[in-house]
Amino acid sequence: MIKNILTGLFILGLTACSGTPEAPVQQAMPVETYLVSESEIPNIVELPGRVEAVRVADVRARVTGIVQRRLYEEGSNVKAGQPLFSIDPSELRASTAQVKASLERARATAANAQAVVDRYRPLVAEQAISQQEYDAAVAASREAQASVAQIRAELDAANLQLGYTTVRAPIGGRVRSAEVTEGALVSASEATLLTRIEQASRVYVTFAQSSSRILDIRRGITDGSIILNENDRAEVELIFEDGTEYPIPGQIDFLDFSVNETTGTVTLRAEFANPSGLLLPGEFVRARIFVGKKKGGFVVPQKAVTLSETGGTVMVIDNDGNAAIRPVELGAMTGAMWIIEGGLNAGDQVIVSNLQKIQPGIPVIAKPAPNGSGHNGASAATKPQASPSASKPEKEAAR
Template identity: 65%
Template sequence: MLAGSIALLLAACSPADEAAAPAAVPVRTITVAESTLPNVIELPGRVEPVRTAEVRARVTGIVQQRLYEEGTYVSAGQPLFRIDPRELRASYAQTQASLERARSTAANARAVVDRYRPLVEENAISAQEYDAAVAAARQADASVAEIRAQLDAAGLQLGYTTVRAPISGRAGRAQVTEGALVSQSEGTLLTKIEQTSSVYVTFNQSASELLAVRDRINSGEIDYAGRETAEVRLTFADGTDYDVPGRLDFLAFSVDEETGTVEVRAEFPNSNGVLLPGEFVRAKISVGTISNGIAVPQRAVTVNQNGGSVYVVDVDGLAQMRPVKLGAMLGEQWIVKSGLKVGDKVIVSNLQKIRPGAPVKPVETPVGNKAPATAATKPEKAAAQAGAE
């Protein structure tokens, strides 16, 4: 009986009372491998019209009427505003009258020369008188030319009272209303016209990163012939993609002293008017391919303000968090620039149930496929169902 009591006492104090070791969490994994991936540079950019014209007043006067509908398409030469022409019309008529008077004076001076020519040959008048008559005729002709030029200028000023569109495009809202005084000297802004059938997207690339890309191309790490124009694709602020790709058409040959960046520009077709001037977008520029690139599924990556991180399985079967430097998104995969190496096992499921150092039970998942149910034991099947996304 004493021996039985001692055995019961020892059983009560056995390690069974200690906390059981945590069970391994079943997870799906993929093995990191190299593959040929596009080299994508992602940058923020701003949409700009290919052409912008500021319509300004070229004469001083009162706006009588707006002749276009705000926000509509206008053609080059189409009337947009009418400025009161009465004062300039009177000035034009006055100049025209001065021209007629000058023409009459010139005609009279030429007639005097014609009369003096035979007289000077007969010594009926002195050569000095004849020369004075010739000079007076030339001066009268010069006055005619001067006033004709003034009349042309007055005609231009009168024509400017009808303000026309300098280019075709979409006209913005009017900056003045009927009755407003506009000034030629100040160049009063009346409206703007933007051509958006195709648009520019400008963005700035760090000079150091641009040099790094150039070095990788020269070293052969990036396969880029350079003969073709780099393709650019856009993503809107809400995450949707713009369907039509664009092409790089400009690269600045100087570095901005204040920002240390180089300006890059791409042109995009915009016949449907989806891209709006001033809009912020993200541009993905494809510059060649990388033969030894690494990509992991999006669901395996946790993105934070410092970049991204993934869970990998170490040699002891424990989950370890690994910070990674992310590149661009390709479909449902993140390009990983650094932080992973070939052969690493990356966890792609049950991330919310694991912590760094937690034991896991990995089930290999072929890239791009679901784990086959026949390849797992009953507990693994249950884990696959619990971790399915």
């Protein structure tokens, strides 16, 4: 009897030892979240642009001759009318002297013809000479006066050409290096380029936006999803190649109303003050154009976004209460928030804490974020900081 009991207990022990133990339930990790909701956000367009001087003048030869001297310092600022080059005037001086001599001869001829008229006038009244002879004398006098006027105009032209031997700055600005040196033969017929002057105290920055984006903005204004600024102006900020911002904002001052047939783009232009000369003509920059505000936009905190070569991602809480990776299309930055162009929906909970510890698929539980950072982002700032992608076209394009 006792033997049977011991045998039964032994069998029960073996059965208990051979059972598979249940896996422990993983505890949900508490995380701070940001609730995604629709809000009114700045409508920011990011485009590459090129800096251009407001005024550019090519200084070219207007007479043919040999360059004697360069009269300016290359790279300096010059005033309008300042001498830049001296071209040998010897040949033009000789031509001018010939025209002066012809003018004196014509004047003498005209004076003699007028004297004949003065002598004939009383004689024709006395019928001492015929009316025909008097009329011929008057005609000769008028012809001589016309010859004087013609040669005087030739002298003015010769003096003008002689003045062109001193090449002057047509506008004020910074003058580039000389394209010719002393001793070079320059030609008026070929309009030899001598140098170039750029007026860059104010500069233009030109951009090209796709016609489809222009259409998007026009539709947005029509359906009310984009609200234009009250002053009807589009402000522009510039970013240099090293990521620093140009401190003076500009404004869009030109929009082309035709589409480039080759590129399918529309040209826009902004004007900027450039008192310190930081913006150099020909330089490439990136511009942020503020085109009013857009309704129904999404923003998330900067710390919630992970950037990679393929774009941006965020961690969200899925329907099962687990962490999940969500690719998002990033727009510009506004304050400390990323504008989200796609990938999120209203009501999504974006994780903003413990991102280094969280792996996709692990259970998480939302907890209130400090300082209200878990609420929606309707109060996004209006000044952006950076952006990996362009948004919509310029505001004035909408008109």
